[in-house]
Amino acid sequence: MSSLPPFVGPEGAETRLWERDAGGALGEIQLAVRRVLQSIGSPDDTLLCLALSGGPDSLSLAAALVRVALCHPRPWDVSCLTVDHGWRPESAAESQAAVQCARDLGFSSAMVLRGESGGGANGPEGEARLLRWGLLARAAIAEAKVQGKARAVILTGHTLDDQAETVLLRLARGSSLRSIAAMREFESLDCQTGLPLRFAWREEDSGVDAAVDLGLARPLLGIRRELTQAACEQSGLVAVNDPSNRMEGPVKTAAGQPLPRAAIRERVMPALAAALGQDPAPALARLAGQAAADDTILEMLAGEVFWEVLSDEPGDGEPGDSVKLNLKAIEGHKSRDLIRYSAPVLRRVVRRASLLAGARVDSLTEAHLRGVVGLIHDWHGQGPLALPGITVTRRGNFLEFIGRSSDCSDGSSPESRSD
Template structure:
């Protein structure tokens, strides 16, 4: 039985609202042993019918197996039906942070057995995500932030500050594990959390994290409407392998580039950026006889190239260095 103290009640209400909205009965909680996921686990065990905990051991630090097992034991103490430790091998592609994230999500996806996985991302994590997207300058989509439900991933705490989850752990009388990576200035997110966001809060008078999250929500809602318009148009014209320029050139740029994005993804493109989409768009609206545009995707030793031919956009696989 959880104590009815302020922080715990706030976390429980957030989880309860999420479960009611998304009908989450049988759920899995991704537990790291940190304050956010511990508070989430306690609340989920109290609010959901049945909760399993999955703990990922990345093996990146001495004693990580013991830390993972301790987290699993605590999950059962908090009321989870079961807890399982998933040991993963972390690669090096894309840097340590990205590789660890990829290994973690792959392991959780395999072990969830069809259930929704609840993640402990908070309002502060959302603000960091929006700032990182803003710095990339890859268009509105890059600053949409995280959704509260992006199947199979659920994020009930996106409106809850990390300070609340830490307070909840104090109220529960449990000490969360502090990952040394969370304090390392080698990681951009850590510097955003420790340096940039506090400075913004100070200079702008507070409320920055919540404002960034609201902005992301508004952009995501607007973007969803444009995506739907573009998807409807693409369904009507996108049956062939080529894309008819005349069919979309009169559309607003925001719709036109979304249609191009859908067409490229259908053709096997990956990791598309705003720069890619604008360059392909130029093949239609600023045609000066320029050559093709290489986009992400293709096979090893080859690249996907978009070109303009006879009033259509074509996508071909060419031998050579893959696009960045």
């Protein structure tokens, strides 16, 4: 990988680059990044951590950050983090090249994070994702503490095309509205795993670090993939094209098949475009946005209902704690009859209670939630129900979620999870 400065100008002009539109593809990306940084807030207490793979998406994001973050009158502190999965012999050299490119562009902090993902139920791609996010999260937290920052925000180069592919993956797996919402522009992250807190075992306080708040931003989520390549060319940057992202690449599933995302990118999306006579990516991305908006409203309503029907204060979330819901709660002169709520709201109430009681989020499926909703809407003495890590029992007008000390996962595929 080689790089050239992404801009030229008279002496001192670089201090004003943050407010100048670069024009062309880089200009579009610059504007998107500037808008996201304005939403993040102040550079005084926030460290930006760019997840730099060396590919065109993250490299174009780096070029834009030079203009709007490093050359700002109040410059942001930006650390570049590159993860080397060690999948290919060339990956070590490519990771070092990405770090050197970051330094050439003007980033003072750039490092390689190395780890090796083993076999697991999530397949090579899923295990690598878990490893990558864990490494990024811990490195971002550590770097923020060193620099005395109260907040760290990881920036990734996910594009509109990545969003569309994610929606198709989730649709094929029969996931929920929450899952079809796919990637969000902003997320709060678990400080240990790097996973969104909305997927955490305990949504209220999972992974909170007393010293540093961890977030995620995806500035390019509305940008097309071809634009990032054009921005790299405009900036004089040569990106790495990882063969692991291709169907014929070196990384396969446990069954020896191409990785699902690579197959969707190379086969499904072109086939959809040919069948529909138009590019399906923008519509799929809009679907994700609409699903996210609807899910947010449903989550807010479910949160209000949950705390109103919670019978007792929950314990500390350890296995064996009990969470009890009053199906006919009375607050003052107001009756909160849980039975009258629709299934979408009830599933979210049940999910909150299940996670608080110690259910395993990686095994909790939509089918589990529907089963518990059946205890509310259509109870005729059935139960108790065994969910991953907990037991749910109805006794009269009370629904009790009891954690089990042993791992009672039923082996459900993570592809059908409730998230």
